[in-house]
Amino acid sequence: xxxxxxxxxxxxxxxxxxxxxxxxxxxxxxxxxxxxxxxxxxxxxxxxxxxxxxxxxxxxxxxxxxxxxxxxxxxxxxxxxxxxxxxxxxxxxxxxxxxxxxxxxxxxxxxxxxxxxxxxxxxxxxxxxxxxxxxxxxxxxxxxxxxxxxxxxxxxxxxxxxxxxxxxxxxxxxxxxxxxxxxxxxxxxxxxxxxxxxxxxxxxxxxxxxxxxxxxxxxxxxxxxxxxxxxxxxxxxxxxxxxxxxxxxxxxxxxxxxxxxxxxxxxxxxxxxxxxxxxxxxxxxxxxxxxxxxxxxxxxxxxxxxxxxxxxxxxxxxxxxx
Amino acid sequence: xxxxxxxxxxxxxxxxxxxxxxxxxxxxxxxxxxxxxxxxxxxxxxxxxxxxxxxxxxxxxxxxxxxxxxxxxxxxxxxxxxxxxxxxxxxxxxxxxxxxxxxxxxxxxxxxxxxxxxxxxxxxxxxxxxxxxxxxxxxxxxxxxxxxxxxxxxxxxxxxxxxxxxxxxxxxxxxxxxxxxxxxxxxxxxxxxxxxxxxxxxxxx
Numbered sequence: 001x002x003x004x005x006x007x008x009x010x011x012x013x014x015x016x017x018x019x020x021x022x023x024x025x026x027x028x029x030x031x032x033x034x035x036x037x038x039x040x041x042x043x044x045x046x047x048x049x050x051x052x053x054x055x056x057x058x059x060x061x062x063x064x065x066x067x068x069x070x071x072x073x074x075x076x077x078x079x080x081x082x083x084x085x086x087x088x089x090x091x092x093x094x095x096x097x098x099x100x101x102x103x104x105x106x107x108x109x110x111x112x113x114x115x116x117x118x119x120x121x122x123x124x125x126x127x128x129x130x131x132x133x134x135x136x137x138x139x140x141x142x143x144x145x146x147x148x149x150x151x152x153x154x155x156x157x158x159x160x161x162x163x164x165x166x167x168x169x170x171x172x173x174x175x176x177x178x179x180x181x182x183x184x185x186x187x188x189x190x191x192x193x194x195x196x197x198x199x200x201x202x203x204x205x206x207x208x209x210x211x212x213x214x215x216x217x218x219x220x221x222x223x224x225x226x227x228x229x230x231x232x233x234x235x236x237x238x239x240x241x242x243x244x245x246x247x248x249x250x251x252x253x254x255x256x257x258x259x260x261x262x263x264x265x266x267x268x269x270x271x272x273x274x275x276x277x278x279x280x281x282x283x284x285x286x287x288x289x290x291x292x293x294x295x296x297x298x299x300x301x302x303x304x305x306x307x308x309x310x311x312x313x314x315x316x317x318x319x320x321x322x
Numbered sequence: 323x324x325x326x327x328x329x330x331x332x333x334x335x336x337x338x339x340x341x342x343x344x345x346x347x348x349x350x351x352x353x354x355x356x357x358x359x360x361x362x363x364x365x366x367x368x369x370x371x372x373x374x375x376x377x378x379x380x381x382x383x384x385x386x387x388x389x390x391x392x393x394x395x396x397x398x399x400x401x402x403x404x405x406x407x408x409x410x411x412x413x414x415x416x417x418x419x420x421x422x423x424x425x426x427x428x429x430x431x432x433x434x435x436x437x438x439x440x441x442x443x444x445x446x447x448x449x450x451x452x453x454x455x456x457x458x459x460x461x462x463x464x465x466x467x468x469x470x471x472x473x474x475x476x477x478x479x480x481x482x483x484x485x486x487x488x489x490x491x492x493x494x495x496x497x498x499x500x501x502x503x504x505x506x507x508x509x510x511x512x513x514x515x516x517x518x519x520x521x522x523x524x525x526x527x
Contacts, residue, residue: 004508019488024452031449034469034508037335038375038409060384062333062377097420097440098377099470121446121470144447282332282384283360289388 027144059274071175107133140164154192172239177305200226244280251284325354334376370522373410382429411501435478466504
């Protein structure tokens with residue numbers, strides 16, 4: 001089983017209080033990572049307003065992610081992309097029963113605190129927004145609210161987990177409708193996991209130490225991950241997913257679930273597409289069901305999509321070296 | 323005859339329940355196995371079923387799609403033991419209200435006559451761990467992990483209350499049906515899973 005407790009003793013996000021004469025704990029690693037476990041095999045959808053959030057819920061999404069603009073619109077608009085309007089986040093929280101997430105800028109501690117006070121269920125420290133600190137991500141152990149972070153490699157994923165991320169999403173290139181980068185990165189993470197697993201199985205501890213230095217993380221987390229043979233937290237795929245078949249393919253590569261950004265609400269058949277992507281994610285290993293899901297959408301309604309080789313702005317690179 | 327327990331594998335933490343149930347079967351030394359199930363044909367072969375934690379709206383809608391909702395209802399009505407955890411307990415109820423949104427129109431199995439409130443303790447930041455006692459089934463101490471958990475405010479006359487937290491009911495039982503608002507699959511203690519395996523085994527033999 002995935003280890004739920006990975007607590008740091010100095011984690012300020014863990015709160016202990018007395019309630020009805022019993023001791024209760026909030027913000028523990030079990031609660032934060034456990035929350036992500038409840039999303040498994042599900043789809044988290046990017047939304048910008050109440051109407052979209054309700055469409056997402058009706059389609060069977062496990063959660064919605066509130067943004068000011070969809071990633072593709074961020075790409076077009078340029079300028080600085082920041083966290084969404086608090087009023088809109090609150091309106092959405094009051095109108096759907098599923099969990100509500102929101103994005104903050106990489107390294108922007110106070111933007112995250114604002115989201116925590118807003119009571120969102122999970123904070124995404126996201127490269128879709130303009131990074132506030134290129135050198136340091138948020139120290140997520142200090143928050144009672146769980147975080148999800150993006151990663152393009154095992155090293156990036158483990159660095160984020162050591163900072164307290166309760167969930168990882170392997171990055172694609174957001175707002176492109178092009179799934180190629182998401183596929184590339186999950187395959188890279190899987191290859192790297194196989195590598196450290198085989199080192200672990202061979203008993204060569206010195207080589208694991210070498211990997212830890214290369215990854216810029218502690219030996220402990222490399223050893224724990226190598227032993228498991230997978231990321232020690234729930235891992236979703238994200239970035240560029242536009243069709244049911246895209247979602248099913250990423251599930252088949254071992255992802256625990258899917259984030260869909262611009263792919264749904266930038267298409268002209270959002271309702272059907274939202275539903276179809278949920279179906280393909282759930283029934284990814286039943287090819288007849290994936291075909292049925294794919295049939296629900298019309299390729300002529302899909303978002304146009306972008307070639308990732310000619311992009312001026314590569315969001316995936318943001319915060320990646322830190 | 324070997325015992326087969328299924329974990330409903332639509333959405334949520336299926337893997338954790340597979341492991342907890344397997345550990346429970348091993349520790350009890352019972353001849354049995356646990357499998358993840360989704361298709362109606364597979365569900366019809368089961369001796370007992372766990373509906374795991376997840377999002378109840380998602381699990382409900384998708385089990386309607388592939389026809390598993392109908393067979394689940396038939397099997398449980400015919401006496402198959404079932405253990406609903408968090409979203410699973412919501413699935414077993416007759417109606418569900420959300421603390422903020424109010425009455426929700428979502429597909430439910432309508433097995434338990436209970437008044438249930440979703441997200442009853444608040445949002446994720448209010449999720450908590452605390453010690454729970456279920457004395458009537460001889461589990462006096464259990465670490466309850468409540469994640470955006472529901473609670474029950476009223477039960478029908480045939481529903482037994484197993485545990486309360488403050489004035490909120492957090493574990494219930496009606497014959498072969500158990501529901502908990504907390505997640506026993508997220509802790510190492512498998513005593514609740516053992517209780518369910520035993521219940522299923524007793525009924526089969």
